[in-house]
Amino acid sequence: MRTTTIAAVALLAAGGAFAQESKVMLKDGPGKDKAMQCVACHSLDYIQMNSRFLDKGGWTGSVNKMINAFGAPIPKEDVDAIAAYLAENYGKPAAK
Amino acid sequence: MMEKPDGRGVTRRNFLAGAAGAGALATLAPASRALAGQLGSSGVLGLAEIPDGALSEAVMYALPGKVPLIKKTYRPPNFETPVEYFRTPITPNKAFFVRYHLAGIPKPIKAADWSLAVDGDAAGGAAKFTLAQLKKDFKTVELTAVCQCSGNRRGLFEPHVPGVEWGVGAMGNAVWRGVRLKDVLAKVGVKPGALEVVLDGADQAPLAKTPDFVKSLPVDVAMSDDVLIATEMNGQPLPHWNGFPARLIVPGWTGTYWIKQLAHVRVSSTPEKNFWMSTAYRQPRGMFKTPTFTSQLYSPNEPITAMVVNSLITSLRSGQKIPRGKPLEVRGVAWDRGNGIAKVEVSTDSGASWAAANLGKDLGRYSFREFSLSAPTRADGGRVVMARATSKSGETQVETLIHNPAGYHHNVIQRIYVEIV
Numbered sequence: 001m002r003t004t005t006i007a008a009v010a011l012l013a014a015g016g017a018f019a020q021e022s023k024v025m026l027k028d029g030p031g032k033d034k035a036m037q038c039v040a041c042h043s044l045d046y047i048q049m050n051s052r053f054l055d056k057g058g059w060t061g062s063v064n065k066m067i068n069a070f071g072a073p074i075p076k077e078d079v080d081a082i083a084a085y086l087a088e089n090y091g092k093p094a095a096k
Numbered sequence: 097m098m099e100k101p102d103g104r105g106v107t108r109r110n111f112l113a114g115a116a117g118a119g120a121l122a123t124l125a126p127a128s129r130a131l132a133g134q135l136g137s138s139g140v141l142g143l144a145e146i147p148d149g150a151l152s153e154a155v156m157y158a159l160p161g162k163v164p165l166i167k168k169t170y171r172p173p174n175f176e177t178p179v180e181y182f183r184t185p186i187t188p189n190k191a192f193f194v195r196y197h198l199a200g201i202p203k204p205i206k207a208a209d210w211s212l213a214v215d216g217d218a219a220g221g222a223a224k225f226t227l228a229q230l231k232k233d234f235k236t237v238e239l240t241a242v243c244q245c246s247g248n249r250r251g252l253f254e255p256h257v258p259g260v261e262w263g264v265g266a267m268g269n270a271v272w273r274g275v276r277l278k279d280v281l282a283k284v285g286v287k288p289g290a291l292e293v294v295l296d297g298a299d300q301a302p303l304a305k306t307p308d309f310v311k312s313l314p315v316d317v318a319m320s321d322d323v324l325i326a327t328e329m330n331g332q333p334l335p336h337w338n339g340f341p342a343r344l345i346v347p348g349w350t351g352t353y354w355i356k357q358l359a360h361v362r363v364s365s366t367p368e369k370n371f372w373m374s375t376a377y378r379q380p381r382g383m384f385k386t387p388t389f390t391s392q393l394y395s396p397n398e399p400i401t402a403m404v405v406n407s408l409i410t411s412l413r414s415g416q417k418i419p420r421g422k423p424l425e426v427r428g429v430a431w432d433r434g435n436g437i438a439k440v441e442v443s444t445d446s447g448a449s450w451a452a453a454n455l456g457k458d459l460g461r462y463s464f465r466e467f468s469l470s471a472p473t474r475a476d477g478g479r480v481v482m483a484r485a486t487s488k489s490g491e492t493q494v495e496t497l498i499h500n501p502a503g504y505h506h507n508v509i510q511r512i513y514v515e516i517v
Contacts, residue, residue, distance in 0.1 A: 020157060021170035041199055041302045043171040051149030053256040062258055069371055071305025090149065 021045065031085025034078045041072060047090055056087035136166045136176065138252050138263045142414045142481070142512030144497075146251030150261035161335055163190045168260050172196035173337065177265035182429055183410045185456065185464045186240070187268035189330050194337040195245050195266060195351065197309045197372075200300030202357050207333075207341045212280070212325070216294070216363035218315075220285020227341050230325065233283075234275035237324055241347035241462035242269045242431045243354055246377055246400050250503030257503040264408055269431070269464040272345045274326035278319040281363065286315070289365045291391050293318035295344055298357035311353050311377075312368035313346065314389055322347045322434075322462070325358060347462035348402045348434035350504075352377050367391045373399065379500050385491060386433070386505075402433035405493060406507040407440055407467070407485035417517045424471040424514065426453065429464035430485035438488045440467035446480035446511070453483070473516045481512040 021043040026032050038044060054062065060083040066072040067079070074082070136154035139145035156164035157175070165175035175194040181187055207227050215222035225233075244267035251261035260266075281293070292312040299309055317323065324345040326334065334340040339356030346353040352372075367373075378397040389399045407430035418424060424444055430437045436458075441450040456466025467483065486492040493507045 024153075024170070041306070043169050045153050045167075045169045048153040049147070049150045049168060049261050050258050051147060053147055054258060058258070069375065070301075070307070071303050073303070073305075 024048070027089040029085055029089050031081040031088075035082045035085050037072070037074050037078070037082075038066070041066070041070065047086065051090035053092055054087070054090075055092045056083050059083040059086040059091060062086075136263050138249070140413050140415070141179065141264060141409065142412075142510040143249070143264070143508065144252040144254050146261050146263050147256050150251055159194060159337055161190065162194070162337060163188075165191065165194065166263070166265065168262065172199045172201060174260050175337075176263055177268055179264060179408070179410055181268075182265075182408055182464070183427070185269060185429060185459060185466050186330060187270060189270070189332055189335050189338070192243075192268040192270065192329075192335065192338055193245070193266050195260070196299060196356075198299050198306065199302045202298040202300075204336045205298065205341060205357060210341045210359075212342065212358060213360045214280060214284050214363075216290075216361075218287045218290035218365040219281070219363035220287060223284050225280065225283075227327065230275055230280070230342070231327065234279045236273060237276055237321075238271060238273045239322060239324070239345075239347060239462065240269065240271045240460045241322075241345060242267060242403070242464055243345075243351050244268075244403055244431075246350040246352050246504050247502070249506035252506050252508070253497065253499060253503045255499075257501060259503055266351075269429070269459075270329045271331065272324055272326040273328035273331075274324040274342070274345065276321060277323045277325055277344065277361070278321070280325060281319065281361070284363075286319070286363055287365070290315045290363050291366060292364045292368055294360075294362040294364050294368045295353070295355040295358060296360040296362075297339075297343075297355045298359045307371035309355075309372055310368065310370050311355060312364070312373055312392075313349075313353055314391060315363070317346070317349070348432075350377075350400055350403055352400065367394065369394075377502070379502065379504050383498060383500060384505055400502075400504050403431070404505045404507045405432035405435075405437075405485050405487040405491045406430065407483050407493065407510075409481065409483050409510050409512060412481055412512045412514055414513045416512075416514045418473060418514055420473050420476055420516050422473060424473050424479070424481065424516075425468070426471065426481055426483065427466070427468040428483055429466055430483075431462075431464050432485070432487040432489075432491065434462045435487040435489040435491075436461040437465040437467075438486050438490075440465075440483055440485045442467075442469040442471070443482040443484075444471045444479050447482055447509075450484065476516050479514050479516060481514060482509050484509050 024044045157167040158164040168174040177193045181191040212225045248266035294312040296310045326345045343356045381398045387401045409428040411427040440453045453467040453469040
């Protein structure tokens with residue numbers, strides 16, 4: 001439920017001009033719920049825009065940057081599941 | 097390939113055979129994809145293509161007060177200017193690109209509510225200026241300058257690098273009107289020990305732990321005659337999305353230093369080491385012939401500073417068919433970091449021969465400079481059209497990408513494939 005709360009707060013804060021971003025949908029798959037935490041700070045189109053060229057290591061680097069450089073409140077234990085979800089759904093095809 | 101420099105056409109087969117040696121094959125696949133008309137494609141311009149995901153994510157969307165621009169991301173808002181708007185040397189305010197780093201972008205600010213704070217350990221004192229004071233108490237200066245995002249064309253990097261996957265339109269050229277930063281700083285005084293001038297806008301991070309977007313400039317750059325606090329853009333107040341009521345103008349330097357909604361200027365005796373200076377916006381040291389930010393050399397890399405010479409052909413699309421007998425009209429804009437454009441050469445034979453294009457009116461050394469060349473089309477077949485700008489300091493565009501981790505300074509020469517039919 002925590003992720004849902006973060007998402008709702010972020011969308012409210014963004015206001016009407018960015019209502020469009022609710023049209024941006026992540027692909028269904030294991031780990032999607034954890035990846036939804038990203039929406040606290042930015043629209044989810046950042047993920048689709050950065051596909052498909054990162055492998056799991058690359059996505060792990062991106063998630064860690066969000067935590068370490070930008071202070072994203074993502075639990076460390078979620079990093080692997082998020083990176084795996086991103087690599088599977090938005091990763092370099094050859095890595096599959 | 098023995099292409100004759102007299103403009104004889106090449107067949108598509110010949111073109112394909114010869115292009116491999118010239119390094120053009122990489123652009124062919126994107127070019128054919130671009131024929132499908134994908135929004136925001138860079139392949140259509142004879143350049144490497146932005147990532148598939150970025151192409152499929154692009155839509156046209158109009159922010160309040162703007163015309164529809166190419167959406168890269170909604171929040172924070174990152175919107176790219178379509179290439180059509182670069183067919184004139186001045187980019188309209190309504191079409192000027194939008195780039196924010198943090199989702200906490202300020203609500204539209206009332207001009208009467210805005211003030212600029214100036215202070216710092218290397219300032220002689222502290223002061224606050226209202227917009228009215230700024231306009232009344234200081235000399236007004238006007239200049240034309242290109243504002244280009246450091247990461248413009250990042251999406252064209254091969255291999256791709258993460259970030260905002262910009263095509264060619266994270267840039268614009270405008271007539272900026274405002275007051276000199278050095279005049280404002282002179283009001284409070286600058287101590288001899290001043291090292292950097294630190295700049296903060298009204299934008300905020302969504303989380304307390306996220307580093308606020310704060311940038312610094314070397315004090316000598318900040319004190320130069322051309323660095324302005326601009327309150328007007330193309331004769332109008334700045335659009336909200338471009339920094340109303342006041343933004344910094346740092347002609348020649350990349351957009352990261354052009355702080356929007358400028359709120360606080362601090363004169364500092366020490367290097368600014370927040371995330372946006374120490375970690376982000378950095379490039380491998382010595383990789384580019386751009387000015388060195390000497391007070392920021394405390395790690396193996398260095399801050400990006402000024403732009404490299406570049407050009408954009410705006411009149412042609414890869415895959416375009418041109419009736420034989422009609423001239424091939426090659427037009428576009430060229431720019432650099434303020435040395436000025438010495439020449440733009442155009443090739444219509446895959447680089448075998450080059451001819452000097454006509455240069456348009458000189459709008460100042462920091463401005464887009466228009467170029468044009470009309471080439472006859474006597475024979476059928478494929479042609480590869482290229483443009484290569486050279487600055488007055490002798491720098492020119494590169495044939496192959498200088499790859500760097502953050503995706504900066506893409507100034508690879510376009511290779512637009514057109515067919516004479």
